[in-house]
Amino acid sequence: MYEFNYHRPASLDAAASALSGAGEGKIVAGGMTLIPTLKQRLAQPSDLIDLSAIADLKGISEDGGSIVIGAMTTHAEVADNATVKAKIPALADLAEGIGDIQVRNRGTIGGSIANADPAADYPGGLVGLGATVRTNKREIAADDFFTGMFETALAEDEIVTAVAFPVPDKAAYAKFANPASRYAIVGVLVSQGAGGVRVAVTGAGPSVFRVTEMEQALASNFSAAAIEGIAVPADGLNSDIHASAEYRAHLVGVMARRAVAAAG
Amino acid sequence: MPDTGIGASVRRKEDQRFLTGKGRYTDDLNRPGQVHAVFVRSPHAHATVASVNIAAAAAAPGVIAVLTGKDMEADGVGSLPCGWTVTDKHGEPHKAPDHFPLVRDKVRYVGDHVAVVLAESAIQAKDAAELVEVDYQMLPANVDPSKAMDGPLLHDNAPSNLCYDWELGDQAAVDEALSRAAHVTTVDLVNNRLIPNAIEPRAAIAEFDTGTDSYTLYSTSQNPHLLRLILCAFVLGIPESKLRVIAPDVGGGFGSKIYCYAEETVCTWAARKTGRPVKWTGERSESFLADAHGRDHMTRVQLGMDAEGKFVAMKVDTTANLGAYLSNFATCVPTYLYATLLAGQYTTPVIHCNVKAVFTNTAPVDAYRGAGRPEATYVIERVVEAAAREIGVDPAELRKRNFVPPDAFPYATPVALTYDSGQYALAMDKALELIDYAGFPARREASKAKGKLRGIGFSAYIEACGIAPSAVVGSLGAGVGLYESGQVRFNPTGTVSVFTGSHSHGQGHETTFSQLVSDTLGVPIENVEVVHGDTGSIPFGMGTYGSRSLAVGGSALSKACDKIIEKGKKIAAHLMEASVDDIEFDQGTFRVAGTDKEKAIGEIAFAAYVPHNYPEDLEPGLDETSFYDPLNFTYPAGTHVCELEIDPETGVIEIADWAAVDDFGKVVNPMIVEGQVHGGIAQGVGQAMLENCVYDADGQLLTGSYMDYCMPRADDLPSFKVETTETPCPHNPLGVKGCGEAGAIAAPAAFMNAVTDALGTEDIAMPASPEKVWRIAQAAQAAE
Structure with missing residues (x-):
């Protein structure tokens, strides 16, 4: 990696000012994507601002009808958390299936969503559960947060602080993992709750998307059979050496049905 | 000794160091004054190298030298050889294009070696490597083997990109039999290309001692003597006696660490050229690009x-x-x-x-x-x-x-x-x-x-x-013999040092060979130590590949043990005032047949090294070497x-x-x-x-x-x-x-x-x- 200045602020304000004061500042959360990128010299930030010393960004709590997960909470903590397991088991399952044990012990929810990898699991979780992203400046609905491949609604100096997940009546996440990386080739989170039915797909396209036709069908009949005939077009989906767009389109249907069946 | 002998599932002796983090791999080693090598690799599959401008890199902080194929050429460094000559169906030897450790005028795959940067730290070498300016003149790439013969030419001396067209067996008889067969099944198959991925990437440290004009190379090799032979006789022109190759603990090979690669060759050459030990540790990305692949x-x-x-x-x-x-x-x-x-x-x-x-x-x-x-x-x-x-x-x-x-x-x-x-x-x-x-x-x-x-x-x-055997593989084109060496050395106090040409990089030789020697000589397994991987201490050996270690290396040790027992019988006969023919050996004890007179093998070893009472016509010492060439x-x-x-x-x-x-x-x-x-x-x-x-x-x-x-x-x-x-x-x-x-x-x-x-x-x-x-x-x- 190239040289950079390293900061480890103890407060969110200090982090924000370190970020705005840096030439090419970059926030590091768990570092699961950033550190390999730096090691391969594919990025050259002037400053790295490490959020790991900010206690306010860690932890899981209940807030009204929502589960609020601090941005620096690791995937392993989400997967193991009793409240998450009790209230939104689909989210615990999703976290349990991210990467491998090392990644889950280091990687964080805030880092994952700010990076917005099209094959990451959490975008499916946030959109599928109708979550709200909290930042140091505002709140952003998940539907508005992910704007494209590795792109989010975050401003340059904006830092994710937490994600609030409304507790659904039922939900499940079904993932077809890339056998090599274990990222999602297709991941589908299906939920039903106060906000209606949501079907969110990650991995298949450039960014997470919802399948409204399936949502409508499930709203009247929440069963795998209800979405049996609904095909997602392959146009615009990702295609690589692991899976063609056509295969991904097919898998969206399979994973959606499996998620619905698992949600019960 | 049924619990540690042949046939027993003895726990691996080497695991004490591996499981406690005490293994010593090449990258764990550092030499005083060492510099770090980083290779400038081709980002293109096929291109002419019009020029390599090293000026900016050479002037970068910490840089000791930036060396290219031209420097190697000027020093007379040769091509990496192919060690097996295949004769094609027309009686011609295979086409053997030059394979210089650093390219001279053309790159032929992504990852090919264009230059090496030596600097005080690996980071400085990496920084400077980015400053090497290579003028690549792009050529179309020839990637698909099914179309390779009609594709762009890689080597001038290999027309149609054909190395050889070779056959074995009686084609006419086969065609005739197939034409008369009641049923013929035809299948088209692809054996996919694999990347070896040993857990330890390749690494090397080379140093040159001006006091003795000799080199030492630490390298992740499955066969240190073979590496020494290739480097000395074919590439660098060093007397074999002046290069010691040490392959310390090595984390897997699967074949990929048999070969003499550009990197260790360059390190060895550059160590003398710069007067500094040169260390290179491959990154995983380099392993993917440039370790020898398999199948295809x-x-x-x-x-x-x-x-x-x-x-x-x-x-x-x-x-x-x-x-x-x-x-x-x-x-x-x-x-x-x-x-x-x-x-x-x-x-x-x-x-x-x-x-x-x-x-x-x-x-x-x-x-x-x-x-x-x-x-x-x-x-x-x-x-x-x-x-x-x-x-x-x-x-x-x-x-x-x-x-x-x-x-x-x-x-x-x-x-x-x-x-x-x-x-x-x-x-x-x-x-x-x-x-x-x-x-x-x-x-x-x-x-x-x-x-x-x-x-x-x-x-x-x-x-x-x-x-095997060596004579047969030689007649088929092998450039080497395929025997193995084994040396069994009793120490004066009865412990045994075993030296083998078979290198262990995950196979558990230290245990298996200890069991073999312990069982054969009747010495407790904890008193047997296996030494391998150092041309400075083991007899010339061919190394580990082709599932050969036990069958060939183990057989060499078995033969060496036989020699130990044979000599031990002479010493025992002398000590017990009996005829050699009357001495029997069983489970570590020499006995005079039909009597209760006996000597433990440890006593015999002691007598061999403290020969106060000893046969006049016998050399002292109990240290035997065997070279085994299979039938x-x-x-x-x-x-x-x-x-x-x-x-x-x-x-x-x-x-x-x-x-x-x-x-x-x-x-x-x-x-x-x-x-x-x-x-x-x-x-x-x-x-x-x-x-x-x-x-x-x-x-x-x-x-x-x-x-x-x-x-x-x-x-x-x-x-x-x-x-x-x-x-x-x-x-x-x-x-x-x-x-x-x-x-x-x-x-x-x-x-x-x-x-x-x-x-x-x-x-x-x-x-x-x-x-x-x-x-x-x-x-x-x-x-x-």
């Missing part, structure tokens, strides 16, 4: 049968991709380690094999766990299974009809080998029992009821291990059966069960053997289900990291059912055969035969990825 064959095979399903002839036509240059043993893998194995376990009377070996703009390809034999087994076992299905005979039964029977040994195949021993039907029957073959139809129905497709597949493999290969064989279930909705395969019955002859340590079988199967399943090296049309490696290159993991695999049969090798003193490659040789065919059984088509190439499987399953459902 395309084959059409035809198997002819008579009306009773007896094989009458087999014809094999293969194109082998050798990559951009010839790695040290690249030429022999698709010829003498491949075509010679095409009889498999069967009595097929005539076989012909033609191999065209081509150059492409990809990383060099060489031996990788199994080396030619997995390719041969895959060809035979896929076509045999397909033939059974075509003529409607049970695949196990068809194999049994054609096995070489136990009373036919020694059995001369039509492809040059003479099998020494085997009980093929015995292994098959055991495997059928282990997998509960009789219960398979019911299990298939149960899967069907769940909407799943179940398949079962066989692989009755044979391999030739311990490549023949050994022929491990067995049957693996894979049973799996496919989810047609996603194409995901789950291996339900795996039975492996292998005949490795005499087994010294069953636990280590079982571990080798497990690892081999995992590697074979890796090839068949997960691993695939992919280059794009421009020659860029698309699978350059673990994000895209899928290694097998524990949860991809079932719990294996592993058993052995024991048919001792009749021509080595231990009766052993070798077990290191068997799993990787057997597994791909067993897996793919199960996949094709489940899917009902032969037309699927490795790896059987979910999308490929899904497409076939969908097409089958649509057809129904």
Whole structure:
């Protein structure tokens, strides 16, 4: 990696000012994507601002009808958390299936969503559960947060602080993992709750998307059979050496049905 | 000593240091004053190097030197040699293009070596490497081996990018037999290219001592003497006596660390040139790009049968991709380690094999766990299974009809080998029992009821291990002999130091060889220490590859122990005032036959080193060396059966069960053997289900990291059912055969035969990825 200045602020304000004061500042959360990128010299930030010393960004709590997960909470903590397991088991399952044990012990929810990898699991979780992203400046609905491949609604100096997940009546996440990386080739989170039915797909396209036709069908009949005939077009989906767009389109249907069946 | 002797599952002695983090690998070593090497590698698959401007890099902080191919040329550094000359079907030697450690005027694959930057720190060297300006004049890339002969030319002296067009066997007889066959089965196969991925990337540190004009090279080598020989005699022109090669703890090789590569060559040369020790530690990305890859064959095979399903002839036509240059043993893998194995376990009377070996703009390809034999087994076992299905005979039964029977040994195949021993039907029957073959139809129905497709597949493999004897391999073009050395040295107080040319990089030699020596000499195992991997302390040895360590290296140690016992008898006879002929040796004790007079071997050793009372005509000391050159290969064989279930909705395969019955002859340590079988199967399943090296049309490696290159993991695999049969090798003193490659040789065919059984088509190439499987399953459902 190239040289950079390293900061480890103890407060969110200090982090924000370190970020705005840096030439090419970059926030590091768990570092699961950033550190390999730096090691391969594919990025050259002037400053790295490490959020790991900010206690306010860690932890899981209940807030009204929502589960609020601090941005620096690791995937392993989400997967193991009793409240998450009790209230939104689909989210615990999703976290349990991210990467491998090392990644889950280091990687964080805030880092994952700010990076917005099209094959990451959490975008499916946030959109599928109708979550709200909290930042140091505002709140952003998940539907508005992910704007494209590795792109989010975050401003340059904006830092994710937490994600609030409304507790659904039922939900499940079904993932077809890339056998090599274990990222999602297709991941589908299906939920039903106060906000209606949501079907969110990650991995298949450039960014997470919802399948409204399936949502409508499930709203009247929440069963795998209800979405049996609904095909997602392959146009615009990702295609690589692991899976063609056509295969991904097919898998969206399979994973959606499996998620619905698992949600019960 | 039944608990530590031959046949006991002794826990691995070496694990004390490995499991406590005390292993010493090349990268753990540092030499005073060392500089760090970083290679400037080609980002292009094929380009002329018009110029290399090193000015900015040379002026960068910490930089000691920036060296290029021109510097090596000026110093007279030679080409990395190919160690096996294959004579083509027209009697001409194979085309052997130059392979300079740093290119002189052209790059031929992504990762090819353009320059080296030496700096005080690795970071500084990396920074400076980015400042080396290379003017590449792009050339079209030649990537697809099926079109390589018509593609852009890589080497001026290899027209049509053809290294050789070679054949083995009687083509006319095969054509004639096929024309008269009652049934001919034809299958087209691809043996996919693999990237070895030993857990420790390659590394080297070289230093030059101006006081003695001698070099020391620490390197991740499977065969330090061979590396020294190649570096001294062919590349650098150093007297062998002036280069010491040390291969300390090495984390796996699978063949990829046999070869003399550009990196250690450059480090050794540059250490003298700069007067500083030079250290290079490969990064994983470099391993992907530039370690010798494995396999990469395309084959059409035809198997002819008579009306009773007896094989009458087999014809094999293969194109082998050798990559951009010839790695040290690249030429022999698709010829003498491949075509010679095409009889498999069967009595097929005539076989012909033609191999065209081509150059492409990809990383060099060489031996990788199994080396030619997995390719041969895959060809035979896929076509045999397909033939059974075509003529409607049970695949196990068809194999049994054609096995070489136990009373036919020694059995001369039509492809040059003479099998020494085997009980093929015995292994098959055991495997059928282990997998509960009789219960398979019911299990298939149960899967069907769940909407799943179940398949079962066989692989009755044979391999030739311990490549030998030297005179034969020499006549076939090998540039080296293939014996092994072993030295057994008693120390005065009765402990034993064992020196072996077989390098251990995961095989557990320190345990197996200790068991062997301990058992033979009657010395407690904790008093036996195995030394390997240092040309400064071991006798000249050929190293570890081709499942040869126990059969060849172990036999050398056994012979050395025999010499120790022979000399010990003379000393014992003198001490006990008896005739040498009356001395018996058993479990560490020399006895005068028929009396109660005896001496322990420790006493004899002490007498040999403190020879106050000693035979006049005998040299002091108890230290014997043996070089063992085998009379023949050994022929491990067995049957693996894979049973799996496919989810047609996603194409995901789950291996339900795996039975492996292998005949490795005499087994010294069953636990280590079982571990080798497990690892081999995992590697074979890796090839068949997960691993695939992919280059794009421009020659860029698309699978350059673990994000895209899928290694097998524990949860991809079932719990294996592993058993052995024991048919001792009749021509080595231990009766052993070798077990290191068997799993990787057997597994791909067993897996793919199960996949094709489940899917009902032969037309699927490795790896059987979910999308490929899904497409076939969908097409089958649509057809129904």
